[in-house]
Amino acid sequence: MMANPRIHWIKTRIMIYGNIPYQMQRIIRWLPLRNFVYNMLLLTKPKSEKLNLSDKEQGLLKDLQTDGIAPLGQYLSSEKVQFLRQELDKLKCTDRFRPHLGDFAIDNHPAETHVADFKTEDLLRIPLIMDLANDPEILKVAEAFMGCKPTISNIQSWWSLCGHDQPEQAEFFHRDVDDWRFFKFFIYLTDVDDNAGPHVFVKGSQGVHTGIPIRRYSDQEVIDLFGKENVMHIHATAGTAFLENTFGFHKGQLPKSKRRLLLQFQYSYGGIGIIDYKKVKISDYPYDKYVGRLYVA
């Protein structure tokens, strides 16, 4: 069903600006104060008795804390990538910035669409996606990073499309200010080179917080702020994954000639104020119900 763009715009604005806890954490970006408030909030959250991080998990945590990005290497086998591609091919997409375009098949996408999203409720019904979201290694790193049991706060998959002259939205550098603490788990489902819209991250920028308003930034502004040597273009084969604290500056580069498919999970302290969570029923859900509580009834 086509959403009325004006009503969608008003509903989204009310959701964003009417959500006081969400707005509070967006306003408090000075990291010492942010961390102080966070430590208070943590007192109310559940924690595992023992975490016992392996050397690998400790390495991932350290990378995430120091660089803002932790490479997981070739995380998915080509069989699993193939399987996910086949499952996603059966689903319809939408354009989050142009909801009036309704649902469409990826091979018949509207010309103006830059990013074609699968619907989260469809992704939740693919058991492998829920297995990946609940990867015990990632959840341990997430708990160590968060200081409490993490919450799966977003599950997304989208095609980034070529055929456009100018970038839009997240194709410009920006920082996410989604919750008091969070990170994202990215998995490439296509090979990504410079023509296929690589993800770009500015190493160390997650630790820089003053005098940088929340807005979109040009490449030159980011180079001036953080130095060219810290701008990482992630070129890699399908199945490659990485964890990233997207409070740091990042973008999905506008694809030049090849489209890119990505699967992404977000872990945070709680829910994200601007997401309208719709739970699905999953019988015999084998994972921690607290971690999955926003999505699983």
Ligand SMILES: O=C(O)CCC(=O)C(=O)O
């Ligand atoms: O498409 C990309 O690589 C960028 C994604 C992004 O901006 C985000 O997940 O916050």
